[in-house]
Amino acid sequence: MLKKRKFSFKKLGCIAVLICMAVAAKSFLAKAYTSDLGNGTYQNPVMYADYPDNSVIKVGSTYYMACSSINYMPGLPILKSQDLVNWEICSYAFDRIDTGMSGIDKTHADAYNLVGGENVYSKGCWAPSLKYHNGTFYATFASLDLGKTFVCTKTGPMGFGGWTFTAISGIGYAHDADLFFDTDGRVYLINGGCNVTELTPDCKSVKYGGINQKIFDGGPSHDGNRIFKKNGYYYILSTPIKGNGAYQRIEKAWRSKSLTGPYEQTIILDDGANHQVCVVDDGSYNWAMLFEDKGAVGRIPKLAPVTWVNNWPMIGVNGSATVPNIYNKPAAGNGIKSPGTDDDFTSQGYVLSQWQWNHNPDNSKWTTSERPGWMRLKTSYSKDFLQARNTLTQRIQGPASSGWVKLDTTNIKPGQISGLSAFHSKYGYIGVRNDNGTKKLVQYNVTGSETAINLTNNIVYLKVSTDCNAQTAKFYYSYNGNSWTQLGSTLKMDFFYKLWFVGYRFALFNYTTGSDTSGYADFDYFKFSSF
Structure with missing residues (x-):
């Protein structure tokens, strides 16, 4: 969620209470996908939307899950659940990535601000790791474009705001790294390859003289690294490519009595679809969150039981190495929950937590206060849609979903276009464009087809x-x-995960290819239905 001004991270926590109050005041009844079947069982996926690279922990009776956000802001979403099935967004670890933040220079920040034709599509926040230690939450992520690995920390209860943001000194890009607090108090990053790097206790720098070595060869595509410790074994999980055939992911586990090895390995999941397993540290390690690449909707999280076989964490019922379609819930929970969808834009100065901006927003160019009950997107110049500032997005949902808006085009000026998009690299939209004083309804697909x-x-x-x-x-x-x-x-939602690493989204947008930036577009509401 965002306030209508440019944030500083030191001030972010000050508005957390106001944000939570704004969210609490909302009560929308939009129909959305639910995994909870209402009879003590659930169906997979647990969310039919793009929440990838799941890192899940349990603190007290509450589960928390961090996910990748790539180019979307605020970044690194964190969700909460009482039963691993019903999830709600409860925080973001940072609001934006911009100049001056932990050594980020203007050249790199320009890409996050869509300046000079630059962008960070498919880059940004990759594969976070979420941990809790001695009263503090730690969220790490790596950014290939910045060449850095970051740690975000928050002390006290989970909620919006209050996070610090620091580049870990002494290490560059640590691929799909997992943070690990060992029982002896030492702390490590485990990242692709497989490498172990010891950190200082505050996780802000590499420990001088600490362990820093490759502990085994996991192959060139050692993705989704996760580490935990049980019954004296260190377990490291990752997703390599299955050999001797077409491109396919499998899940492997490595184990050793010593962090630095030697390690033995076995395949714990091989069902042709699901991968990047996170075995949940809930005291018993009997559940795992993972995801499936599911085309246009993105990478969707699933939940599976873990069956311990000869001290190996086999995924699936009775160690079947497959993810069940329907299974018993881990806990009763506290009712049906899901991230929000509808918005009537009555929270002045804020957008609700389901929304993320495409790249850093220009907070001078949007408002819910100038016309109460409406989202006003003011106009900036852009050469094309993908470089436009302040495109406001939320995830589509499967198996099918619709989003619709009420738009007031009174103040759309020549050269300006505003509307609603199925947003991705292969996008399409329907909108209103002012062609030299004549307003037209336009449907456009990036393949070049246009109807006006x-x-x-x-x-x-x-x-x-x-x-x-x-x-x-x-x-x-x-x-x-x-x-x-x-x-x-009709738009063919052509999806290949390496284009952007995210699924399609509904997107509200407004920009101009002309010289007049005095116009604006007013959105009265966004409504949603999944079916």
């Missing part, structure tokens, strides 16, 4: 409907919000 008709009313309703099985999006407009007319061509 004259706009007949300044108040227009726009809808995007996505089908995650067919990998398609369709675009609609209405002048009354009830009867909808399809416009333009």
Whole structure:
């Protein structure tokens, strides 16, 4: 969630209470996917949306899960649950990545601010690790574009705000690293390869004279590293590529009585779809969170039991090495929960926690206060849609979902375009464009197809409907919000994870390719339905 001004990280915690109050005041009843079947069982995935690279811990009776955020801000989302099935967003570890933050220079910050044609699509915040130690939460992540690995810390209860942000001194990019506090008080990063690097107790620098070595060869694609300790064994999990065939991920476990080895290994999951296992440190290590690459919707989290076989953490019922479709919940929980969807933009100065901006927002160019109950996106110049500032996004959901908005186009000036997108590198949108004083409804796909008709009313309703099985999006407009007319061509949501490493999103946008930046677009609400 964001406040309508530029944050400093020292001040971020001061608004946490206000943010939580704003969230608590909301009560939306949008239909969204749920994993909880209501009879003590759950279905996979636990969330049918893009929450990848799951790092899950348990603190008291509450589970917390950190996920990658790549180019979206605020970054490094953290969710909470009482049962590993029903999840809500409860924090972000940082609001933006910008000049002066832990040595980040202007050249790199320009990319996060979409300045000079630069961007950080497919880069940014990769594969976080979330841990809790002696009353403090630690969230680490690596950024390939910055060449750094960061630690974010928060002391006290989990919530919005109050995080510090520090580049770990003495180490560059640590691929898919997992933070590990050993029982003797020493702390390490375990990262791709497989390497172990000892850190100082505050996790802010490499420990001089500490362990810093490769402990075994996990191969060139040693992704999703996780480490835990049970019954005297160190277990390191990772996702290599399965050999002797088509590209496919499997999950392996390595174990040793000593952190530095020697290690033995076995395959703990091989079902052709699911990978990057995080065995949950809940005192028993009997559950695992992982994810599946699922096309346009992104990488979706799943939950599986862990069956211990000869001191190996085998994934699946009775050690089947497969993820069940339906299984018994780990705990009763406290009702159906999910990240928010709908927004009527009545929280002045804030957006709700389900929203993330595409790259760093320009906080001078958006407001929910100038026209209470509306999100006003003010206009900045951009050469194209992907470089436009202040595109406001939230995840599509599977198996199919729709998002729609009410848009007031009264103040859209020549050269300006505003609307709703199925947002990704292969995007499509429906919007209103002012062509030299004539406003037109436009449906455009990045492949080059465009359909345009004259706009007949300044108040227009726009809808995007996505089908995650067919990998398609369709675009609609209405002048009354009830009867909808399809416009333009169907978008083929062409997804390859290495393009952006994230799934498609609904996105509200406004920018101009002209010289007049005095205009703005007003959004009355965003509504959502999953089916």
